[in-house]
Amino acid sequence: MTPREDSRPTRTEALTAPVEDYLKAIYAIGRGTGAAATNEIAQRLALAPASVSGMVRRLADQGLLAYERYHGVKLTESGRRAALRTLRRHRVIEAYLAEALGYPWDRVHEEAERLEHAASDELVDRMAATIGEPEVDPHGAPIPTRDGAVDETEYMALGQLPVGASGTVVRVADEDPEMLRYLAELLIVPGKRIAVKSRAPYDGPITLSIGRQELSIGQPLAMSIMVAPAADKAGKRGPG
Amino acid sequence: MTPREDSRPTRTEALTAPVEDYLKAIYAIGRGTGAAATNEIAQRLALAPASVSGMVRRLADQGLLAYERYHGVKLTESGRRAALRTLRRHRVIEAYLAEALGYPWDRVHEEAERLEHAASDELVDRMAATIGEPEVDPHGAPIPTRDGAVDETEYMALGQLPVGASGTVVRVADEDPEMLRYLAELLIVPGKRIAVKSRAPYDGPITLSIGRQELSIGQPLAMSIMVAPAADKAGKRGPG
């Protein structure tokens, strides 16, 4: 082992790609505050739980997370900062690929998954500046600032919106290219106003209105679409 | 040169970053044809020779290079292709960083060293297209095409140019940021016309004229500057 005798707050000595992936996963599971279970981490990273046990101990030794055997894991302040640094890289890169290089939104995620571990902070900052300091990535996920501040508002899934309610799409799940292509086809993208017209029972299809169109989607897909519910009730609809 | 004999992907399982670095180094040493010695590879990659022996055997097993114990190493066709793929990535990325993101030319190399292992071919192609399919990187190094064709012309070092001769700077060494900043200050950049006015003996300073200016530089620096000699009065090069 190479214990860190130095008590200084970890002089950012470039984490490895797997470590950054663990931290991102733990952050995503606990959204900054909660704890993450070994099995959840394993599932999210497609690893065996035993591998997670081992890695989690090493990360705890490095001060990146608090760990008690059999009781899951929680990011320390330093781990949280590292996670947000990676998240910022990922999302700025996604936004840049889409904006500056014409990448289709269903493929930015995969490319960013690799680049986020290789790009320097300077590169990421230049990318962000070049496209006008975006606040969200192409799927609507908020981009942490350089100082590690990030909007952690929890939105409601479209699948949870009651019949008659309406809202604005703020974010969609970013990992499944096929799904993203389908959503784009339906014009379900961040910023769009959506109203729930009806729901079939037993998690059946949900009928929506978007602009002047009506369409219906399944419950699983509806759970991948996050919306900001409108304050008023249904009935109002603006142009577009 | 190097006609594509086979355009099928032959999708080799994505090489690791160290493997790509070995192939690049071996290519650079042998410039495609020659053989590379274990110690040279080790020095270039800042590794112990023993580590190179081990890796080189594995690369030979993978068919990336031809290896005979105690007699150095040579890229196979497949290894050469892989090396040029990495080189293309590296140089396109350098050109893109400089052109599209305003990176200063002394820092593109380091950033590209990491990104070259993470960027997909598609990303690299998009970058190249966006900046107009450049043929050289910011230091003048030729960019291999998608099919693995590359200009392998060997130029002469400015330090070898006889007094009275002149030429055009085609390329400078790309690894040392401080040196690059100094060269930029002196306006010694690709495309510039330079004439050798005089040389002090014992590898002493070389006096040059660039445009209307005269200046002198040391022999080591002059060896890092590659020039295309002008066809005029140039005599024959000396021995060596």
Added chain:
DNA sequence: GCTTAAAGTTAGGATGTACTAACTTATTTG
């Protein structure tokens, strides 16, 4: 509160890449 299922851990091993130390082969030179 006991039994069992779920969750989590340890043990032991594989792979890729690096190291140092000790040895072998190749090359140079007197």
Added chain:
DNA sequence: CAAATAAGTTAGTACATCCTAACTTTAAGC
């Protein structure tokens, strides 16, 4: 051509990350 030197290799080790199999702890249901 033999001794000295340079170059290269093997042996043994380390470390990060992953795995499977077997074990332990916690949580859940009666």
